[in-house]
Amino acid sequence: MINHVALIGGVRVGGSNPVRIMGILNVSPESFYKKSVATTKSRIRDAARCIEDKGADFIDIGGMSTAPYLSTMISERTETRRILDAVSIIQNATNLPISVDTCRAGVASAALGQGVEIINDVTGLKHDKAMRQAVSEFSPSVILCAYHAGAVSAGVATTRRLLKESIRIAKESGASGMVLDPAIGFFRKSGRGIYTRIKSDWTGRDLSAIKKLGSLGSHPVMVSVSNKSFLGAILGKDPGDRLAGSLAAEAASVIYGADIIRTHNVEASRDAAAVAQKLR
Numbered sequence: 001m002i003n004h005v006a007l008i009g010g011v012r013v014g015g016s017n018p019v020r021i022m023g024i025l026n027v028s029p030e031s032f033y034k035k036s037v038a039t040t041k042s043r044i045r046d047a048a049r050c051i052e053d054k055g056a057d058f059i060d061i062g063g064m065s066t067a068p069y070l071s072t073m074i075s076e077r078t079e080t081r082r083i084l085d086a087v088s089i090i091q092n093a094t095n096l097p098i099s100v101d102t103c104r105a106g107v108a109s110a111a112l113g114q115g116v117e118i119i120n121d122v123t124g125l126k127h128d129k130a131m132r133q134a135v136s137e138f139s140p141s142v143i144l145c146a147y148h149a150g151a152v153s154a155g156v157a158t159t160r161r162l163l164k165e166s167i168r169i170a171k172e173s174g175a176s177g178m179v180l181d182p183a184i185g186f187f188r189k190s191g192r193g194i195y196t197r198i199k200s201d202w203t204g205r206d207l208s209a210i211k212k213l214g215s216l217g218s219h220p221v222m223v224s225v226s227n228k229s230f231l232g233a234i235l236g237k238d239p240g241d242r243l244a245g246s247l248a249a250e251a252a253s254v255i256y257g258a259d260i261i262r263t264h265n266v267e268a269s270r271d272a273a274a275v276a277q278k279l280r
Contacts (some may be wrong), residue, residue, distance in 0.1 A: 001013070001095030003060075004218055004219050004220055005017070006141075006219060006220050007141070008020075008097075008117075008141040008177045008179055008260075009099065009118045011058065011097060011204065013177075013179065013220045014219075014259040015218035017278075018169065018274070018277065019254050019259060019260070019274070020261070021056045021058075021100065021260070021262055021263065021266055021269055021270045021273065022056065022058040022059070022222070022261065022262040023051035023052075023056065023058070023059050023060065023096075023264075023266045024036050024112065024224075024263060025038060025044070025048060025051060025060065025061050025090075026038070026059050026065070026085045026088070027044060027061060027062065027063055027082045027083070027160060027226075028061040028064050028065045028278050031189050033274035037233060037266045038224050041085075041089055044089045044090065045272055046095045051092060051096070051110040051269030054097050054266035054270070055266060055267060056096060056266045057096070057262075058095075058096060058098070058099050058118065058260075059090060059153065060065060060100075060118075061083060061087065061090070061098060061099070061100040063078075063083040063100075063101075063102065063107065064078075064079045064082075066103070066122050066186075066193060068196050069106065070182060075089065076097040076104050076107060079102065079104065080107045081130050083102065083107055083111050084098055084110055086144070087100070087111055087115070088114070088116075090155070091114075096119065097117045098111075098115075098116045098121055099116070099117070099118035099119070099120045099247055100116050100118070100120065101120045101122070102120075103122055103128055103131070103194060104126040105130035105131040105133065105134045107137075108121075108131060108190075109138070110135065112138035113138070113142075114232075117141060117244065118140055118141045118143065119131075119135070119142050119143070120143040120145075120184060121142065121143065121145065121235050122147065122194060123145065123194060124147045124162065124163065124169070124182065125142065125144065125146050125166055125173070126165070126169070127147070127168045130262060131173075132169060132172070133222055135173035135175050135176050136173045137187075139174050140176060140177070141175065141176055142170050142175045142177070142178055142179070143179045143262055144163060144166040144170060144177075144178060144179065144180055144181060145166075145181040145182075145186065145195075146158075146159045146162040146163050146180075146181070146182055146186075146196070146261075147166070147183060147186070147196055148162055148196045149196075150196065150198060151197040151199065152198060153198065153199075153200075154187060154198040154199075154200040154201075154205040154208075154216065155206070155208075156208060156212040159160050159183075159209055159216065160215070160216055161195075163217050165182050166215065168239060170258050176186045178220075179220050179221065179222045180216050180217050180219050180221050181221070181222045181223070182216060182222065183196065183209075183259075184209060184223065184225050184227040184230065185202045185204070185206065185224075185225075185230065187202050202229075202230070203230045203234065206225075206228070206230040210223065210225070210256055212240060213257035214256055214257040216257075219246050219259065220259035221258050221260070222260035222261075222262055223258040223260070223261060223262070224262035224263070224277070225246060225249040225253060226250070226261075226263040226265060227240075227242045227264055227270070228246075228249075231246060231249060243268065246263070246264075246265060247271055247272045250263065250272050250276075251272045251273070251275065251276040252275075252276070254272075254276035254277055254280060255276050255279055255280050260272075261273050267269075270272065
């Protein structure tokens, strides 16, 4: 297993560095995990401070849910307003580097213009062609998810190929640092919104992707498994009851090669990752 190092939002990731924790804060009421949602100024501020106090290295803001089994599309204007309001509040409340979870160039550009350091694009810079210009203008760090607009096979070779395409786009656009994400939860047989279509079992695909994290490419790897659907399929539990499963999957992800854990459960995930890294 080769651990690559990158500077992401001013934080060194990968190699002998500690596994980093990215805390999730959704300002989108439609998000699937309601405990991660904050929509008022005071709740956003308090949630951000809690994420920092619990030991996160980054905070990831979502202004529109991308859950592939929900009808969650909102206007770009609404997503931008949500993101910019939250960024302003968080910048005044914490010192954490901010990641914005968006696949829209207009949202990304507005956030980067307000000082955001990281863009987390679940389409790997492929959905909105103007995203390349946004990256070129601001040179942020980018988190690249495996993504294809059509149907693909579920094999790990496909995930590597899709990530390689996004790495090329990011390099050509001048991204300052890259992290790879195998897109757990976004390879589905069917769905709504943004996802990659596969014909085979998506739970098996996600489990296989976790086992092969160390072979995804020459950049640090982030995994976002917290409360995801494959855990529900295994455990038969709703998102609010998947903490133990999430921690087990996060620990396994670290052992298999993850350098960043993106999570709803910052303190518990940090502890699980610290122990798992000692076993890696």
